[in-house]
Amino acid sequence: MGPPLRFAFCAALLACVCAQPVSHPVWPPFLEVPGLACSDGRALAAALADSSVTTALLPVDFVLRDSDFSGLALPLDIRRNFTIMGSASRPVTLDLGFVGHKVRLGGGVLLTISRVALINYRSGSAAQAPGLDLLTPGEADEPVALLRLQDCVMSYRLCFPVDLTRQYFEKFTRPPEIPGHQDVRRPASLPTAASCNNRTGAPFVDRCFPLTGLYVDAAIHGADVQPDGRTTDNRYL
Numbered sequence: 104m105g106p107p108l109r110f111a112f113c114a115a116l117l118a119c120v121c122a123q124p125v126s127h128p129v130w131p132p133f134l135e136v137p138g139l140a141c142s143d144g145r146a147l148a149a150a151l152a153d154s155s156v157t158t159a160l161l162p163v164d165f166v167l168r169d170s171d172f173s174g175l176a177l178p179l180d181i182r183r184n185f186t187i188m189g190s191a192s193r194p195v196t197l198d199l200g201f202v203g204h205k206v207r208l209g210g211g212v213l214l215t216i217s218r219v220a221l222i223n224y225r226s227g228s229a230a231q232a233p234g235l236d237l238l239t240p241g242e243a244d245e246p247v248a249l250l251r252l253q254d255c256v257m258s259y260r261l262c263f264p265v266d267l268t269r270q271y272f273e274k275f276t277r278p279p280e281i282p283g284h285q286d287v288r289r290p291a292s293l294p295t296a297a298s299c300n301n302r303t304g305a306p307f308v309d310r311c312f313p314l315t316g317l318y319v320d321a322a323i324h325g326a327d328v329q330p331d332g333r334t335t336d337n338r339y340l
C-alpha cells in the first residue's frame with residue numbers, strides 16, 4: 104500500500120553524519136567490523152530474531168518484504184543493542200518496502216543503522232511522524248529506545264522549501280536524553296553530487312536529487328500517525 108513511486112524522484116536526501124562534517128568528497132571507508140553478513144531480507148529478519156546476533160552486515164543492496172518475517176514470532180522483541188551496517192564502499196541501499204510493525208525495541212535498546220541509504224521506510228510523512236514503519240511503538244512503562252542513524256542517507260519523498268525545513272527543526276525540542284544542539288545544513292551536497300547519474304539502475308546514492316542536506320547532529324522524538332490522524336509518541340527517539 105505504498106504511495107505512488109513518482110514521488111520518489113522528488114526526494115530530498117539527508118545524509119546523517121553524527122561525527123564532524125566530512126570535508127573530503129568520499130564516503131567514509133568501511134572498517135572491518137565483525138558481524139553476520141546478510142544479503143537479503145530473509146537473512147536480516149533471521150538475524151534480528153536471533154538473540155546471539157548483535158551486528159548485521161549488509162554487503163549488497165536489497166529490498167525487505169513482509170514475507171521475510173513469516174514463521175517468526177512478531178513483533179520481534181529486541182532486548183539487545185543491534186547494529187545494521189552497510190559493508191560496501193558506498194552506503195548500501197536498504198529498501199524497507201514500507202514493511203510495517205515487525206520489530207519492537209525494548210526499553211533503553213539502541214538500534215544503530217550505519218552506512219545505509221534508507222528508502223521506502225515511512226509510508227506517511229517522515230516529517231510529520233519521524234520513525235520507521237518497521238518498528239512498532241515501545242511499551243509505555245519502559246524507558247524510551249533509541250534509533251541512531253550514522254553515516255546514513257535518508258530519502259524524503261517530498262521536497263519542502265528550504266526555509267520551511269529550517270523552521271521544522273526549530274519547532275521540535277531536542278529530547279533531553281540526547282544532549283547537544285541540532286545542527287542541520289541545507290542545502291549540502293552529497294559526496295557524489297558532481298558526478299550524479301540519472302540512470303534508473305544507478306546506485307541510489309549516485310543519483311541526481313533536487314535537494315540534499317546534511318544532518319550533522321540532530322535528535323527528535325519519534326511519532327506514529329494513528330488511523331484517525333492523531334500523532335502519538337512511539338517511545339523511541
Ligand SMILES: *[C@@H]1O[C@H](CO)[C@@H](O)[C@H](O)[C@H]1NC(C)=O
Nearest residue numbers: 182183184185211212213214
Ligand atoms: C546499548 O548501548 C548503550 C549506548 O552505548 C549503552 O548505554 C547500553 O547499556 C547498551 N544496552 C545494552 C542492553 O547493551
Ligand SMILES: *[C@@H]1O[C@H](CO)[C@@H](O)[C@H](O)[C@H]1NC(C)=O
Nearest residue numbers: 297298299300301302311312
Ligand atoms: C538529471 O535529470 C535532471 C532532471 O531532468 C536534470 O536537470 C539534470 O541535468 C540531469 N543530470 C545529469 C547528470 O544527467
